[in-house]
Amino acid sequence: MTTAQFPTLAESGLSPEAAELVTGPDEHPIHPEHTPTGQLAFGVFFQGVNSSTIWRLPSSGDQVAWESFETLIRTAERGKFAAFFLGEGLRLREHRGVPFELDVAGRPDAQTLLAALAAVTKDIGLVATQNTTYNDPVDLARRLQTLDLLSAGRAGWNIVTTDNAWTGENFRRGGYLDHADRYTHAEAFVQVAEQYWRGEQVAHDGAHYSVRAQGDLPRSAQGRPVLFQAGASPAGQDFAARTADVIFSPHGSLAAAVEFRRSIVERTVAAGRDPGSVKILPGAEIVLAPTEAEAEEKIRWVRDLQIGPEQAIALLEQYWGRDLSEFDPEGPLPDVPPEVVESGVTRGSGFQFAKAEELTRQWREEAAQKGQSILEFARAKSGSRRGAFTGSYDAVADRLVEFARLGAIDGLNITPWLIPSGLDDIVDHLIPRLQERGVYPTEYAGSTLRENLGLPPV
């Protein structure tokens, strides 16, 4: 379907928020070099260890059981999802130097799981998050190509550089790379993988490794695994603009998504690529109910389950860098200074340069001004908030249509707040509404992940 089949943006009645963001004609509403397809593709992100999936309800599954993965992927395939993603965490997450006891324990190996899931599915893409900081390029490229061959062209690689310094201790080289070095390294890593996939002689001598190899597997049905990228710093965006097929972004509001699209279009054009060949899927949490009032209530219920008193204190401890257990979660934010002056350089872009002292002071002021307790403040800062993708079935469908029409996003990568049933209402109630509105496929477009994402052939 093309945009020509839609009414004009003005005829379709844009919301005031969207109308403000439009800077061009219908064909290029947000950037002169970008033509919206008006279509959305969904992925599901099985993150496992995170702070938004609720593992303690009676209906919660088991984070490592086969049944959780199989049920979820079958639901996603019923909803014509383009992709099933697995997150990567190779070591227990740490909190103040010790394993974080509020996490569920561990994530099974993504490639082993996806190979098994390939056998019980037919159309859905299988995407493994794999970091470039600790893996070896030829070894990883070979395993991903194996998955692509086994699944007849449904494999994807979510390229991350990883902000977890502690993960390095699992590996022979130990340690970690500085933030700036991680992307230089990642780019060389992906070039080696691409040479391998093309069946070329690989000869790379870099700062961190030397490798001589020869591609030894045939091309898959889609040529090579689809390259996703997650990491939104300027260096991460440039890397994605040069390298990725799809960006898994953290920008969920309409204004942030439009700004991110503009930034990526500019960087893609500067890299000499067609901006239409880089898709953007923001990560999203979706909370739905038949009516707005029921949705409001459900959002509060979900958020309260996600962030209890212990999680609220732990969140602040990450920024204060010290034990805050003596503070009352129902009381005001701690009036003590943080113990770290600057956060570690291995953290991601969100916190990398933020001075903890300044941030914690700002937070104290903000919470005091709003009259929020620790618990209320933590709930407002994380988890399910009243966002773009929460509300009644119709309201969320209408919002998504607007995102699609503007070309702000090419779809969503959905993190279910409950596993394995967290996609049920999306597939049963939201997707039919998106299909009726003409922005979501009623059948898989092709047999490969590349085709189902509307990407050009390689």
Ligand SMILES: Cc1cc2nc3c(=O)[nH]c(=O)nc-3n(C[C@H](O)[C@H](O)[C@H](O)COP(=O)(O)O)c2cc1C
């Ligand atoms: C949406 C999203 C998902 C991510 N998922 C993972 C993951 O599963 N495993 C991981 O090690 N890092 C993950 N990362 C972190 C990236 O590896 C990266 O280290 C981090 O975002 C810092 O890079 P940046 O400064 O460019 O944002 C993710 C990042 C984003 C934005």
